[in-house]
Amino acid sequence: MTDETRTVGVFAGRHVLAELGGIAPELLDDVEFLRSALWSAVTEAGATVCDMLDHRFEPQGVTVLAMLAESHASIHTYPELGAVFIDVFTCGDRADPEQAVRLFAAALGTDPVALSTVRRGHAPVEGEP
Amino acid sequence: MTDETRTVGVFAGRHVLAELGGIAPELLDDVEFLRSALWSAVTEAGATVCDMLDHRFEPQGVTVLAMLAESHASIHTYPELGAVFIDVFTCGDRADPEQAVRLFAAALGTDPVALSTVRRGHAPVEGEP
Numbered sequence: 623m624t625d626e627t628r629t630v631g632v633f634a635g636r637h638v639l640a641e642l643g644g645i646a647p648e649l650l651d652d653v654e655f656l657r658s659a660l661w662s663a664v665t666e667a668g669a670t671v672c673d674m675l676d677h678r679f680e681p682q683g684v685t686v687l688a689m690l691a692e693s694h695a696s697i698h699t700y701p702e703l704g705a706v707f708i709d710v711f712t713c714g715d716r717a718d719p720e721q722a723v724r725l726f727a728a729a730l731g732t733d734p735v736a737l738s739t740v741r742r743g744h745a746p747v748e749g750e751p
Numbered sequence: 752m753t754d755e756t757r758t759v760g761v762f763a764g765r766h767v768l769a770e771l772g773g774i775a776p777e778l779l780d781d782v783e784f785l786r787s788a789l790w791s792a793v794t795e796a797g798a799t800v801c802d803m804l805d806h807r808f809e810p811q812g813v814t815v816l817a818m819l820a821e822s823h824a825s826i827h828t829y830p831e832l833g834a835v836f837i838d839v840f841t842c843g844d845r846a847d848p849e850q851a852v853r854l855f856a857a858a859l860g861t862d863p864v865a866l867s868t869v870r871r872g873h874a875p876v877e878g879e880p
Contacts, residue, residue: 633829637838639766639869675804677818687816687823689806693836694816696823700762707822707871709766711838738869740768742836 634743635693635713640723640734642706649730650699650706653678656686659729664688664695667722669712692717697726706730713743763872764822764842769852769863771835778859779828779835782807785815788858793817793824796851798841821846826855835859842872 670691692712710719799820821841839848
């Protein structure tokens with residue numbers, strides 16, 4: 623479950639924010655499916671999941687937070703609108719947060735919209751990849 | 752602990768990303784202090800914490816994720832640099848994510864730098880505040 627390593631000193635990364643739409647409402651209230659889809663997307667994109675937390679709201683909607691060795695990912699679903707907010711923040715160069723967003727969208731049969739990437743922190747220090 | 756309400760249909764919010772620096776390293780490895788400071792900051796800024804998740808990395812550094820009724824907040828600390836990444840995402844108009852970031856920074860005796868706000872989702876629907 624846990625990989626304790628973190629690349630010390632890399633105070634730099636990319637934070638990708640996106641919205642997804644046109645999704646079947648029943649998928650967006652299925653906590654286990656959403657946890658699994660988010661875990662698979664970030665893992666396939668090169669990140670390491672340390673832990674996850676989920677919550678199903680009443681009357682509808684799910685939040686899943688994923689703690690990553692590289693930072694974090696989150697989804698907030700709106701079944702009533704067929705819509706999702708997703709963000710993936712990864713430090714270092716090993717993981718690709720935009721790929722993670724695209725893979726998660728594909729698992730829900732859609733494409734991301736309003737995708738934006740914020741570069742955070744310092745440039746990599748000398749000797750970093 | 753839990754307030755299950757979520758304002759249905761408000762697929763709109765503000766996501767504030769910031770960095771903090773110049774902080775005493777020992778504070779940035781103190782999981783209980785960081786959980787408490789984040790909880791207090793988002794609560795005072797009008798958000799409702801549903802749950803929290805923390806992780807202390809080896810050899811140093813802490814991540815805390817807060818699940819909010821309004822979306823989420825996160826911190827990632829770098830004691831070796833005296834630095835923190837923080838982001839607070841709140842849907843609806845009740846909570847003020849920028850205030851939450853400023854309150855958290857104040858609890859650590861510093862001011863936010865590189866603060867940016869991304870507006871996400873749709874404009875509020877008719878009849879919303």
